[in-house]
Amino acid sequence: MRKSFIKVLLLTTLASLVLIGCGSTTTQAPQPQQATTAPAADVTKSIADIKAVLPKFAIPMREVGDRFDNMYFAAKGGNWALAAYMSKYMNGAMNPASLTKPDEYGAWKSFYTGSVDPLNKAIAAKDFAAFDKSYGEVLNKCNACHSATGYKFIKLVKPTVPTDVHADFTEKSEPGDVPK
Numbered sequence: 001m002r003k004s005f006i007k008v009l010l011l012t013t014l015a016s017l018v019l020i021g022c023g024s025t026t027t028q029a030p031q032p033q034q035a036t037t038a039p040a041a042d043v044t045k046s047i048a049d050i051k052a053v054l055p056k057f058a059i060p061m062r063e064v065g066d067r068f069d070n071m072y073f074a075a076k077g078g079n080w081a082l083a084a085y086m087s088k089y090m091n092g093a094m095n096p097a098s099l100t101k102p103d104e105y106g107a108w109k110s111f112y113t114g115s116v117d118p119l120n121k122a123i124a125a126k127d128f129a130a131f132d133k134s135y136g137e138v139l140n141k142c143n144a145c146h147s148a149t150g151y152k153f154i155k156l157v158k159p160t161v162p163t164d165v166h167a168d169f170t171e172k173s174e175p176g177d178v179p180k
């Protein structure tokens with residue numbers, strides 16, 4: 001969703017800049033040379049400017065941390081849809097990084113599809129014992145990536161309270177209850 005929103009945003013901006021560029025071409029008709037080069041440079045700069053203000057890793061990682069905490073309590077309380085939902089959007093939160101930090105995003109993607117998979121399977125099977133066993137292992141891998149990327153000081157431990165203290169983690173639900 002976010003990724004396509006960003007694409008739409010970029011395309012819309014691109015389209016309007018081309019239009020503005022066309023407008024200035026007509027008004028500046030006596031200098032055709034300038035008219036052909038200037039808009040392209042403007043567009044490139046604007047795209048770079050937009051990219052520069054999009055989230056990289058730190059902002060979505062905050063959301064990853066919160067959702068990963070919440071996921072634990074949702075699984076523990078038998079609110080399986082909430083656990084599945086938290087996992088889904090923990091991954092979705094990282095989408096902007098696919099554009100702003102493509103290499104690092106690749107590492108995230110293989111982490112989510114590989115290391116997080118046992119958690120997703122345990123959620124689908126409503127198996128808290130398996131979930132609990134894998135949770136600590138995944139957390140170690142979160143920390144391993146932090147160390148490997150120069151953020152050894154971001155060391156997370158198993159949460160004792162959820163991030164969202166006002167959510168009902170014991171509301172019973174099925175893993176498949178999350179709307180597509």
Ligand code: HEC
Pocket residue numbers: 056057058059061062064065066068104107108111138139141142143145146149151154156
């Ligand atoms: C692909 C490597 C990678 C993986 C995997 C990873 N992280 Fe991170 N994480 C980072 C990087 C890099 C930062 C620092 C971001 C920055 O400063 O740009 C970070 C920062 C964080 C932060 C601090 C965010 C803030 O600014 O407050 C939290 C919380 C966090 N990660 C949670 C997690 C959790 C939970 C997991 C596992 C479910 C995880 N991360 C997996 C790379 C990773």
